[in-house]
Amino acid sequence: MSLVDLPLLPLGKGRDLDAERGVECPGDLPSASDPDLVARAVAAKEALGERVFVLGHHYQRDEVIRFADVTGDSFKLARDAAARPEAAYIVFCGVHFMAESADILTGPEQQVILPDLSAGCSMADMARLRQVEDAWDALADAGIQDSVVPVTYMNSSADIKAFCGRNGGVVCTSSNADVALEWAFDQKPGGDAKVLFLPDQHLGRNTAVLKMGMSLDDCVLWDPLQPNGGLTAEELQGARMILWKGHCSVHGRFTEDVVDELRVKHPGINVIVHPECRHEVVLKADLVGSTEFIIKTIEAAPAGSVWAIGTELNLVKRLADAHPDKSIVFLDRNVCYCSTMNRIDLPHFVWAMENLVAGNVVNRIVVDEDTEREALVALQRMLDLPGRSHRD
Numbered sequence: 001m002s003l004v005d006l007p008l009l010p011l012g013k014g015r016d017l018d019a020e021r022g023v024e025c026p027g028d029l030p031s032a033s034d035p036d037l038v039a040r041a042v043a044a045k046e047a048l049g050e051r052v053f054v055l056g057h058h059y060q061r062d063e064v065i066r067f068a069d070v071t072g073d074s075f076k077l078a079r080d081a082a083a084r085p086e087a088a089y090i091v092f093c094g095v096h097f098m099a100e101s102a103d104i105l106t107g108p109e110q111q112v113i114l115p116d117l118s119a120g121c122s123m124a125d126m127a128r129l130r131q132v133e134d135a136w137d138a139l140a141d142a143g144i145q146d147s148v149v150p151v152t153y154m155n156s157s158a159d160i161k162a163f164c165g166r167n168g169g170v171v172c173t174s175s176n177a178d179v180a181l182e183w184a185f186d187q188k189p190g191g192d193a194k195v196l197f198l199p200d201q202h203l204g205r206n207t208a209v210l211k212m213g214m215s216l217d218d219c220v221l222w223d224p225l226q227p228n229g230g231l232t233a234e235e236l237q238g239a240r241m242i243l244w245k246g247h248c249s250v251h252g253r254f255t256e257d258v259v260d261e262l263r264v265k266h267p268g269i270n271v272i273v274h275p276e277c278r279h280e281v282v283l284k285a286d287l288v289g290s291t292e293f294i295i296k297t298i299e300a301a302p303a304g305s306v307w308a309i310g311t312e313l314n315l316v317k318r319l320a321d322a323h324p325d326k327s328i329v330f331l332d333r334n335v336c337y338c339s340t341m342n343r344i345d346l347p348h349f350v351w352a353m354e355n356l357v358a359g360n361v362v363n364r365i366v367v368d369e370d371t372e373r374e375a376l377v378a379l380q381r382m383l384d385l386p387g388r389s390h391r392d
């Protein structure tokens, strides 16, 4: 395998527009120490008026989220942008796959801008199209491809969503992964149906075992860096869930021993985690759910309750600030930001906005027509799933 095929490379190096890892930011970036940055951002936003709509993902820095017209998870933000057709410019303070989703779901006259092209997603980057196509061929060699439905998490690149679209598959969020899996298994009646779940092994495993009643033995792990995924044909034939070996570098950090430690330290503490966390951690938690679920649970919690939250630190800090009547701690001993999300800082935001004011569209994210059409097929299948909100 050549260097360019490796899923994880130093962020911001080189030029590979297809990669989640992104590319370097061209042009003059304002200095981070410029005391006028906030005023410059305010002025640019005022000058652009209704022509710009700023999206802020929940995991984004405070210094940027304050300028967001709307906050949320990736799918909600993309739909919010689509509902604002008068906004010619969609400035997405999030990561690359999110901006792609916004470009897919918004109109052709709307331009989506990612203030720093180096803001990729390490999880999305763990499933590259060529690797997935190789895996798909291997499933054919094992004689099971006709039984397999590909399901990809929203946190994947547009070309992986398109792969699912053209191969009878669907996109899911962390809120509807169980409904998507039920749908997928229904597509292949006869008892031998299987799902290839991309790219987050943990969401796939947690959903299969905790919500679908499968066992860990029903799941196998496809490692794209091993020949034939590191699996035998018999292992593939015996599996119901073929989990892609990808994970979130943020949620993958939480560990069971910290849960144990916090329970000793704070008897009665409630532990709530995101389903991108490892299965062992989820098993030890009291509650598991999407970012929106975590926010709503904390909002509804009684004053005086004590919580440990296992999700990205920017969000946990904002929740703690917004709910001083509750005691909220982070489920990790160390600082645990999404480093790629954090690349969207105030200098990049000001740089992108001031360029728009000057008539220069910088860092536009464009999904090509074929990819968009096929990705929309998989997204539409998700939208057609029965009765569940589609938030991640």
Ligand code: SF4
Binding pocket: 059, 095, 120, 121, 122, 123, 124, 155, 248, 249, 250, 251, 312, 338, 339, 340, 341
């Ligand atoms: S938090 Fe995890 S899944 Fe989300 S953008 Fe960061 S690396 Fe990707």
